[in-house]
Amino acid sequence: MYKLIKKISDMEFGMDYYQRERQVILQLSEDITRIHKKADLMALLSLRIKSYFYYVHAIVTLIDETENVYRPFILDPTSSPLRDHPEYPTLIKTGFDLDEPFIQQVLAADGPVSFLLEEVISHPKSPSFLRVNYACGIKEILMTPLKSNGRTVAFLHVYADNKDSFTPAFRSLIKGIAPQISHAVSNVIRNELIVQKEENNKILLDASYDLSGVRNREDLAMAVRQSLKRLKALKGYVICTINDDRLTTSTYIYDNITMPENEDLSEMLDFQYLINDGLQDRVLASPIPIFINIDSEIDRGITANYICFWKSMGFRKMIGVALRNGNTDLGILWIGIDDINLTLLKGICLQISIAMANIMANDALVKKQEQQQLLLNFCDDIAGVRTKADLRVAIFNVFDKLLNTKLAMLNLLEDDGLTLRHYMWDESLFHHVKDSFEERLNARLDIHENYTVRVLNSNDAIILNVEEELKRDPGNPYAQLWKEVGFKYTYATALRVGNTDIGTLWVLSDAINREFIKGICSQISVACANIRANERILAYKRILETENELLKEQMKTIYNFEEIIGRGDAMQKVYGLMSMVAESNSTVLLTGETGTGKELIARAIHNASSRKNKVMVKVNCAALPANLIESELFGHEKGAFTGALEKRIGKFEMANNGTLFLDEIGEMPLDAQVKLLRVLQEKELERIGGTTTIKVNVRIIAATNRNLATEVAEGRFRSDLFYRLNVFPIHLPPLRDRRSDIALLAQFFLDRYSKNTGKNVKVLSARVIKELNGYSWPGNVRELEHVIERSVLMTTDSVIRDVYLPVKSDDAVNETNVSNRTLEQVERAHIIDTLKRCAGKLAGPGGAAEYLDVPSTTLHSKLKKLGIKKSDYFAE
Numbered sequence: 101m102y103k104l105i106k107k108i109s110d111m112e113f114g115m116d117y118y119q120r121e122r123q124v125i126l127q128l129s130e131d132i133t134r135i136h137k138k139a140d141l142m143a144l145l146s147l148r149i150k151s152y153f154y155y156v157h158a159i160v161t162l163i164d165e166t167e168n169v170y171r172p173f174i175l176d177p178t179s180s181p182l183r184d185h186p187e188y189p190t191l192i193k194t195g196f197d198l199d200e201p202f203i204q205q206v207l208a209a210d211g212p213v214s215f216l217l218e219e220v221i222s223h224p225k226s227p228s229f230l231r232v233n234y235a236c237g238i239k240e241i242l243m244t245p246l247k248s249n250g251r252t253v254a255f256l257h258v259y260a261d262n263k264d265s266f267t268p269a270f271r272s273l274i275k276g277i278a279p280q281i282s283h284a285v286s287n288v289i290r291n292e293l294i295v296q297k298e299e300n301n302k303i304l305l306d307a308s309y310d311l312s313g314v315r316n317r318e319d320l321a322m323a324v325r326q327s328l329k330r331l332k333a334l335k336g337y338v339i340c341t342i343n344d345d346r347l348t349t350s351t352y353i354y355d356n357i358t359m360p361e362n363e364d365l366s367e368m369l370d371f372q373y374l375i376n377d378g379l380q381d382r383v384l385a386s387p388i389p390i391f392i393n394i395d396s397e398i399d400r401g402i403t404a405n406y407i408c409f410w411k412s413m414g415f416r417k418m419i420g421v422a423l424r425n426g427n428t429d430l431g432i433l434w435i436g437i438d439d440i441n442l443t444l445l446k447g448i449c450l451q452i453s454i455a456m457a458n459i460m461a462n463d464a465l466v467k468k469q470e471q472q473q474l475l476l477n478f479c480d481d482i483a484g485v486r487t488k489a490d491l492r493v494a495i496f497n498v499f500d501k502l503l504n505t506k507l508a509m510l511n512l513l514e515d516d517g518l519t520l521r522h523y524m525w526d527e528s529l530f531h532h533v534k535d536s537f538e539e540r541l542n543a544r545l546d547i548h549e550n551y552t553v554r555v556l557n558s559n560d561a562i563i564l565n566v567e568e569e570l571k572r573d574p575g576n577p578y579a580q581l582w583k584e585v586g587f588k589y590t591y592a593t594a595l596r597v598g599n600t601d602i603g604t605l606w607v608l609s610d611a612i613n614r615e616f617i618k619g620i621c622s623q624i625s626v627a628c629a630n631i632r633a634n635e636r637i638l639a640y641k642r643i644l645e646t647e648n649e650l651l652k653e654q655m656k657t658i659y660n661f662e663e664i665i666g667r668g669d670a671m672q673k674v675y676g677l678m679s680m681v682a683e684s685n686s687t688v689l690l691t692g693e694t695g696t697g698k699e700l701i702a703r704a705i706h707n708a709s710s711r712k713n714k715v716m717v718k719v720n721c722a723a724l725p726a727n728l729i730e731s732e733l734f735g736h737e738k739g740a741f742t743g744a745l746e747k748r749i750g751k752f753e754m755a756n757n758g759t760l761f762l763d764e765i766g767e768m769p770l771d772a773q774v775k776l777l778r779v780l781q782e783k784e785l786e787r788i789g790g791t792t793t794i795k796v797n798v799r800i801i802a803a804t805n806r807n808l809a810t811e812v813a814e815g816r817f818r819s820d821l822f823y824r825l826n827v828f829p830i831h832l833p834p835l836r837d838r839r840s841d842i843a844l845l846a847q848f849f850l851d852r853y854s855k856n857t858g859k860n861v862k863v864l865s866a867r868v869i870k871e872l873n874g875y876s877w878p879g880n881v882r883e884l885e886h887v888i889e890r891s892v893l894m895t896t897d898s899v900i901r902d903v904y905l906p907v908k909s910d911d912a913v914n915e916t917n918v919s920n921r922t923l924e925q926v927e928r929a930h931i932i933d934t935l936k937r938c939a940g941k942l943a944g945p946g947g948a949a950e951y952l953d954v955p956s957t958t959l960h961s962k963l964k965k966l967g968i969k970k971s972d973y974f975a976e
């Protein structure tokens with residue numbers, strides 16, 4: 101073909117001319133049919149045909165029937181005089197109207213048709229490229245319709261810079277090769293489509309490869325970014341997911357490479373957006389991606405902060421695509437991008453949806469497993485629950501592990517079946533709304549309260565949307581409180597064991613997991629029922645104990661009166677004082693060494709008083725731990741302190757209208773002394789944890805073996821209390837100061853114990869009486885009583901001939917011997933001696949430990965260490 105360099109226009113007409121023309125057309129046609137690429141077609145127009153005829157440039161435009169326009173398809177930028185024209189970039193992208201007269205003339209022509217530009221550019225509807233060509237020096241245009249199957253599909257434009265450039269020979273050539281050019285255009289288009297398809301397939305394949313391997317959100321974020329980048333320069337993307345409430349969305353992943361961490365972004369990540377915001381709902385409802393102009397949306401009134409965030413990121417246009425897995429909406433992909441291949445985007449979104457659904461399913465599975473484990477642990481915890489405190493620990497433990505879910509209230513149905521008591525709650529929820537919460541706490545809660553009715557009437561739990569509840573009933577104090585606390589939902593359920601309602605449970609949450617909480621609630625129900633049963637048993641036990649104590653007190657009162665032995669002056673003096681004070685209500689202070697009969701005298705005074713038909717209640721102030729003394733004296737309300745499971749009546753109340761015997765008053769801790777003094781002064785008390793004052797009419801008899809005046813002087817006893825107790829002091833003489841009573845008392849105890857043991861022991865020998873009189877009796881009457889008791893037990897005769905007295909005081913360790921003994925021997929002898937003097941009493945008041953000034957446990961271990969046996973101190 102290149103052999104035919106000679107221009108056809110130069111050829112002469114004649115047989116030879118037509119033959120040559122046919123040859124040229126045939127050759128060109130043959131070559132054109134092999135064209136598949138744009139570049140080859142371009143070369144044909146800009147080089148090949150030009151080698152036969154002169155023209156400036158030639159292009160092909162393609163008809164787009166859907167838009168009824170034709171657009172540039174093959175250009176000739178090397179020879180085009182338009183390439184530097186400012187309108188050139190726009191022209192090559194423009195679609196020119198097919199309905200205007202210029203192109204209509206072309207369409208109507210059967211072959212090439214030429215126009216002088218100066219004649220057509222003036223027409224207002226003429227396409228703009230004519231005017232621009234003219235401006236660039238083009239004078240004439242030859243337009244040839246390119247047809248396929250009888251329909252014009254494209255146009256060949258040939259431009260010349262002289263009038264009458266298009267000779268009949270050129271026109272004839274163009275007309276001859278027009279079908280082949282048309283064919284080549286089709287081939288190019290088909291080829292381009294194939295190439296494009298291959299590229300698209302590669303993009304989809306790559307995306308599929310990237311996305312199919314992801315196992316978690318982080319990987320998904322990277323893979324999505326990678327896949328979207330293959331489509332076009334990507335500015336950023338966000339995928340939001342639809343929350344369990346199906347009403348809101350939250351950010352799931354985002355392009356953390358192009359979108360920098362800042363406050364706006366953090367806010368967007370934390371926020372939950374209503375789906376029905378006029379934008380998200382539009383995207384989710386659309387089967388195809390939706391293009392969004394951010395400014396227009398803002399003008400339209402879409403104010404969600406995510407759109408403002410994108411704007412701040414510099415995005416002007418966005419594309420929103422619904423991500424779906426089957427029929428389930430998963431979320432929305434937002435891409436900051438101007439233009440995109442929608443088919444490809446849809447393909448990639450499909451892959452993203454599958455990957456996202458897999459990750460979400462996996463996350464849900466892991467979460468479910470975690471929750472099952474949590475539930476199992478909770479079951480274990482609950483199984484060990486015995487008290488309210490245990491239950492509280494178990495419940496708080498499990499709620500701590502549930503994000504955004506808190507125990508608002510656990511109410512238990514009272515025995516009346518009509519009211520509920522607030523049993524347990526999470527105080528931390530109500531710190532900032534203390535007043536409203538306390539108001540609710542103090543309000544009587546009965547089963548007819550609106551929400552309680554709903555809960556108790558429902559077989560299943562109910563979930564309340566706090567906002568909606570407030571809208572429905574703005575004045576409802578519970579809805580107001582929930583709102584103030586700041587959670588979105590309230591989950592409420594009845595606690596039941598079998599078919600019996602035992603209470604209600606209220607949980608506040610932002611994301612309720614119904615199944616999980618249901619599991620927890622059934623466990624709580626059983627635990628509450630067990631604890632209540634336990635508490636009831638404890639309460640009954642307590643009542644029985646109290647009744648038992650009262651009965652014991654009464655028994656003591658009945659059996660002990662008038663059993664006082666003693667005829668000597670010292671005791672006569674005591675009797676005189678007793679008869680003076682007995683009938684009054686005056687406080688009596690009994691002093692005297694241990695075992696001198698203080699309690700005996702106290703009972704005698706009580707029995708001789710007008711209160712004798714009421715009880716005398718005894719409190720041993722030395723035997724009570726300091727922290728319990730108050731509750732023992734004044735009682736407590738239920739729940740006043742840890743362990744106060746039930747209300748308890750104090751000894752003061754118990755002794756109302758009777759007598760309270762405060763034994764060992766000298767041992768009372770100072771802070772309890774203050775409280776005792778207040779009650780003595782005001783004659784009224786408050787139970788611990790109580791709010792009401794209780795009037796009491798109690799006569800006080802106090803006793804001590806200490807010298808209270810010295811105790812006051814040394815700061816161990818309050819002087820004001822001392823003066824209040826020391827109204828009528830009676831001092832009981834030690835036995836060594838009333839030796840005349842020893843024989844009497846000994847006989848009295850002999851009679852008592854021989855009767856008790858069923859022995860017929862009647863008399864004490866003269867030697868025994870002498871021995872008893874000669875002993876110093878550091879343990880006083882109690883010591884004498886024990887000596888006789890022991891002697892009765894050990895005697896086989898009717899006469900007691902031997903008494904087992906401790907070593908006499910004047911038998912003290914021989915000084916000369918001491919110096920010859922080891923330290924251990926001295927210690928052993930001293931302990932034995934002391935034990936003898938205390939009649940073998942080890943611990944407690946008057947016991948050897950007290951005299952030796954060591955704790956009784958220490959004394960025990962010393963006995964063991966030194967090998968001291970009972971026979972060592974009882975034998976002599």
Ligand SMILES: Nc1ncnc2c1ncn2[C@@H]1O[C@H](COP(=O)(O)OP(=O)(O)OP(=O)(O)O)[C@@H](O)[C@H]1O
Binds near residue numbers: 692693694
């Ligand atoms: N005068 C008495 N007549 C008969 N029994 C007496 C007499 N004095 C004391 N007792 C008896 O001695 C024992 C000790 O008496 P009581 O408990 O009253 O003494 P106390 O001074 O209260 O002792 P403590 O200071 O150790 O509490 C009791 O069994 C009591 O019955």
